[in-house]
Structure formats: C-alpha cells, structure tokens
Amino acid sequence: MRNIVSVCRREILAFFVSPIAYFVITGFVLLSGYFFFNLLAVFNVMVGRFNAMAAYRGGMNAPNLNQWVVEPYYHTLLVILVFLIPVLTMRTIAEEKRRGTFELLMTSPLSVLEIVLGKFLGAAFVVLLMTLLIFSFPLLLMVFGQPGPEAAPVLNGLMTVLLCALAFAAISMAVSSFTENQIVGAVSGMVTLLLLYVIHSPAEALGEGWVSRVLQYLSPVLQAEDMIRGVLSIKALVYFGSLIVFGLFLSCRAVDARRWS
C-alpha cells in the first residue's frame, strides 16, 4: 500500500508540474461550460414558447430541466472524455521509458501491480478534480433554479461521468503502455475509446441475436443511460468496474512484458 501511495504521489506531482493537467482540466471545464450554456439557452427558449402557448398546449408537459439540460449535458461530457482522457494518460508509462526512469521502477522491489495502480490512482485524482469542477454547472441549477432539477439524476449522472472517465483512463492507459511514443499512445487511446463509444451502432442492423445484445451490453453510452436518468443501475456499476479492472489488467501485462522481454 505504501508503495502505491508513493508512486501515486509522484504521478500527481508530475501531472501538475507539466502543462498537461492544466490544459486538459481547463479544456474540459471550458467545453463543458460552453455546452451547458447552450443547453440552458435552448431550454430557456423552449420554456418561453411553452408559456406563450398557454391557450393551446392542452395536456402537454412543461419542458423538464433534467430531460432537456442535465441528461444531454452528461451525455455530451462522455464524448469530450473520449478525446481528453487519452491526452492525460499518454505519458504514464511511455514517459518513464523515454527518460530512463522505467529502469529505476523495474529494478526496485515494486510489484507490477503497485506501479500500475499507483499511476492509475494519480490519473484518477486528476479525473476526480475534473469531475468536481464541471459539477459546478448543474450545482448552480440546483441552488438557484426555481424549481431546480431533481437531485437523483444530477448526482447519479455525476457518478456515471466519474466512473466512465475512470474506465476510459484505465483503457487508454493500457493502450498507451504498449508504446514508447506519447503521441502514438494518445491517438491509439482516442481511437480505442471512440470505437468503444460507438460499439453499439451496428446492433440495430444485426437484429435481435446474441451479437447485437453483446454489442449493446459493451456500450458505455447505453450503460450510462439509466444512471443519467436517475436510476441506480447495478449492471452499469458492474460494467464500468469491469472496464477499469480489465484496463488495469492489460496495463499490468504490458509492463510485465517489458520487464521480461
């Protein structure tokens, strides 16, 4: 445990000494704020039109903040994460090899799991910080909205974004650990996450067979849907947890392969 904490602390220092963390966090918050503002602006227009149609709307429901702002907001964040997370994780293993410190780690009494977990937790800290910062937008709605959005979808959605970001970090860390070039690592990570993001696309064309069901199960978008709507889905929790474990397992294998190659 002590070794994991030591590696994690060093990773966090490395993130915040280099410009990477600052650019990724700033970019994420800027994009999130931009999309949130747009969604809220459109919602305002819709509410205005709904109110103007008072005599004609019959049994129509008023536009709902959760449905029209919060849910699309969280879905948009997942897309942004596909591109930003690999930039964060591209240096975790590759840079150690480039500057010769990989030899220090490999010849110290550290297990491969301790190294990988320490690095992942360092990235997870940055991910957590990013998630907390973008939570400020729906939090503003909850505090100042009259009425504000329902709390369950907002909090569930936040947890979904965090879990998804951690899963993406584990997968892109695994992909980038097979290369020594950070750019190749980042691009490979983006491609992998993009493929994962759209993995359910052929499902409709494939009909009702097992392949279609498997593709739908593997999709982070579909897994996140219920959670973002406010339903605590054990299936989704297991899915994202499994992705994290799978990514860490692949990273361990990649590091072990370098040690014993």
Added chain:
Amino acid sequence: MIEVLNLTKKFGDRLVVSDVSFSAKKGEIVGFLGPNGAGKTTTIRMLATYLPPTSGTAKVAGCDILAQSDEVRRHIGYLPETPPLYGEMTVSEYLTFVARIKGIGARQVKSRVAAVLEKCFLTEARNMLCSHLSRGFRQRAGLAQAIIHDPAVIILDEPTSGLDPRQIIEIRQMISGLAENHTVILCTHILPEVTMVCNKVVIINRGRIVLESRLDELVKGRSLEQVFLECVSQEEGAAASGAL
C-alpha cells in the same frame, strides 16, 4: 555475494551474451571491462533483474535472479548509464521517493536521505530540481539513489561517463569508499579507472568472458591495457577462425 552461472541472452537470433560465468565476494570491487557492444550492460541488466536471461542463472546475496527476483531487488543498488532522475523533483524529493520505493521504513527515510546527501556531496544541491543539475551532480544523485537503501551489491554502469577530471576523481573516491561494506560491480571501458579503483577484473568481449582474475595477479610487469588488448585480440582471432 554474486555467482553468475552460464548466463546467456539472445535478442531474437542475435546472441548478445553467451555462457557468462563469474563471481564476486563481499568487499570486492569488480571491474567489468569490455569494448563497446561487448555485452556488459546486458549482463548487468540481467543481474539487476531488468532483463531475464535466455538461459543460465545468477545468485545475488544468495537469491536467485529468476526465482527470487523481488528479494534480489532489495539487495541491489543499480546506477544505469543514464541516471534515472525525475526532472520535476528536487534532489531531496527524488531521494525521498527512491527511499520509500526501496523499502526503507517511514521513520528512517529522512535520516537516510540526509546521510546519503552528505556521503555523495549533494547537500548544497538538495533543493535543486534534478532537471537543473550539472552532469556531475546528476551522476552523484544517481549514485545516491543506488546506495540509499544500503544494498549488499552495487552495480554501476559507466559512472564517470561524460564527467570532467575533478568530477571523475570525486566519483572514484566515492566508489572506493563503498567497498568496505558492499560488493561493487563497476562496468566500464575506461582502463585506468579499473586500475585505480578495482581489486578484481572480469573482461568480456563479443558476449563471452575472456578473463577473470584478481588485479594484482593479472598485472605482473604488464599494464592492464596490454592485458586487455591481448585478451580481446585472442578472443577475436578465435572467433574469426571459428567463423572460417
């Protein structure tokens, strides 16, 4: 303290280290000599458990490098050719990190770091970023991380490479000072360094050991340079006739 038994390493079809065997006792400073590309770094990387051998084995402080690699790592301090420094850390922070991952207890870390800073003449540079260190200070910081956990065996790969004469003398003095309580393997192709610092010589060429001897028995009326050239030429002649 070190027993190397028929160590062999292949990278694909290329045989880099072939059937290497030698030993080193406690307190010995062994000069591991050879021309560039002879297999010195590959051999010591296997001893440091960074690379696995293709065949053969070695024992370091009684532990097998394959079966007990974790234990071996606790007993070894390794300085690669390029000191493994984290540029964004100060010297003090770096040595604290290394002390922790090398298994030094939390209460001893501070005192060990202070002791090693003093031993390696790094006290004045303790708050400098590693990326700002001169070449000489980098080598000293690299040496400090290799000895911070007081390992039984210290492996140094070209520790004086690129240093100016004064820095070379300082590093050699530090290495000589380590012999009392440690076994040192000094991997180098600088012959005068071996003469000044070591008490045993192992010469490797084209992946094979061509000589293993105590230095005082080896250089009887001859210089180490002469002995080295003889061994290397003989080995290359034998290799050429074998090829024919």
